[in-house]
Amino acid sequence: MRIRRGLAAWFGSQRRGWSGAHCGIPQGRRDLRHKFVGTGSRSRLAVDKLGGRPANASESRHCRPQPRRRHFLLGQQRPGFQRRYYRHQRSDLSIDGFRTSALTTNVLLCRIDGNFGGVERNLLSLATGLDTSRFRPIVVTIANDGELARMAKAKGIASEFIPMKNRFSVMPASRALIDIARRWNAGIIHTFGLRSNLLAALARKHLDGKWIVRLPNINRRDYKNPIQGQIFHWLNNSLIRRADALQVISPQLEEYIKNRPHPPQRVFLIPNGVDLSIYKKQGTGERFRQSYGIAPDAPIIGGVGRLDHVKGYDILLEAFRRVAQIRPDARLVIVGDGPLRLPLQKQAESSGFPLPVVFCGYVTDIASCLEAFTLFICSSRSEGVPNAMLEALAMGIPVVSTRVGGIESILNAGVNGILIPCNDREALASAIMELITDEEKALRYGAAAQKRIASNFSLETMLERVQTMYEEVLA
Structure with missing residues (x-):
């Protein structure tokens, strides 16, 4: 179709002069100005409203079909001359x-x-x-x-x-x-x-x-x-x-x-x-606890994300080792998969003191996991604004996070969460113990964060x- 219109325009210009009928302009639109686009650098051709004559006669040759050209990126190109307005009409x-x-x-x-x-x-x-x-x-x-x-x-x-x-x-x-x-x-x-x-x-x-x-x-x-x-x-x-x-x-x-x-x-x-219609706490996560054999009253410290170096799960395991010595009933749940899953599992089983850690792997229904969490941990070395943290906050779960990336735009230390330095095992363990022992503070942080997410971070x-x-x- 484009080749036929290009040939019609060329023959019309050579044999019968520049008339709208032979330049490929539809009937009823010859009184308007149209732009034609070819493949050359000087390929724009304006046709005025007086009989379809080109506004610039020196550029009339650009209305002719251009030869095929090769480009290092595009490969073989189509011959030129198509009406730009035609695609939108x-x-x-x-x-x-x-x-x-x-x-x-x-x-x-x-x-x-x-x-x-x-x-x-x-x-x-x-x-x-x-x-x-x-x-x-x-x-x-x-x-x-x-x-x-x-x-x-x-x-x-x-x-x-x-x-x-x-x-x-x-x-x-x-x-x-x-x-x-x-x-x-x-x-x-x-x-x-x-x-x-x-x-x-x-x-x-x-x-x-x-x-x-x-x-x-x-x-x-x-x-x-x-x-x-x-x-x-x-x-x-x-x-x-x-x-x-x-x-x-x-x-x-x-x-x-x-x-x-x-x-x-x-x-x-x-x-x-965050889609607030999905991420809202509807229960205590009993089904999740039963599926992994976790007691109903055991505190669950959870993290969600790919198992990669940037997420800092090696730091989280070291911090949880200190927490487990004080609270042996606590459980660490890591949702996600990645290249470091086997090394992290070996780290959890090392040092003669196997940690009570559950590696859930890839899970599609994140909300069912989050509603069972007592505390959400973000131990990342680099972040933007993590979706998993926003989803946890939308469900009213208190959060402990490293002070990286754009997390400070979500969490205010001492108001709706706790911020700690990056790669600090001692500070992370101390913050976890603070929130799982002081339930009133944890509930206050969770409610404040839930309100902030609903007002500023909805889908x-x-x-x-x-x-x-x-x-x-x-x-």
Whole structure:
């Protein structure tokens, strides 16, 4: 169709002059100004309302079909000349069985599909909560077609997959992202993580939509090797400069970004949100206690997250060893999976004093675990605003956390929780003992935190802010 229209425009200009009928302009719209787009750098051609004559006759040659060109990233291109307004004039179209309206902006939500954690849950909550009359989400998983893609399909959300043979095959993956964005006519590409940021940055010049980066934290502390962390931190900072907008989730991160050289023009502060209809305490977690053989009156100290170095579970085990010597009835429950599960299990069984620790592995129903917790622990070495902590606070569970990342924007020490220095075993053990022995203080902290989450960190508030960000970026 595009080739025929291009040929019609060329023959019309050569044989019969510039008339609207031979330039591919629909009947009834020849009195308007239209823009034609080709593949060349000087490819815009304005047609005035007097008979379809080109406004600039010197550029009439750009209305002709352009020869096929090869590009190192795009590969073989289609011949040029398509009407820009034509794509937005259609009432609707169908892509892979999903119907989309011309008034709806398609949003690509891009994330590498690895362990299903807080970022993946946040992305899925965003995809299911967007107003589909304004924004239609398409979940794009990279490298692995795993749990995120499966859950998106189960909820009826359109999904795409970009395969990667290894971490260095970024050029084919960038071409795949360009193809997906063009096929869906994506107005926004929203990336979550370094790998998706890299693909979007490579494809940026060839994408018509706006690129938004979600930055959860300063990721140089996410790696055990400090040199590797510094390299990835530098790479991510260099990539996000090209983005149209940046979404940060804490005031501390917003201040850090704005003080950096060459920050993005638009920075939006949008904290994570919690679905308050799901995360509300409805019982004492009797079913959870029975399934793991925990006594009804035993205090449960719990943590939720992937078993990785950055989460600091090795520090939590050492602190709990001191707690278990004073309160042998206490139990430590760790929900999540990851590469450090076996080393952590060996650490819990070492030193001739096996700890009463329960490793639950990956759990889909986090709320059923949280309602059994007496105390929630965040021992991370680096964090943004952890979803698991927000969910625990929404259920009125008192929290002890390290003072890292954006956690200070949630917890006020002595008001709704306890903050301790990072990697401090003694301080963590002391804070745990303080709250499991003083039940009145624990209940007071939990009630204050629950009120703060309901007023500032609800899922509805997050969705409203994200959609406002989309509209401002598109304006």
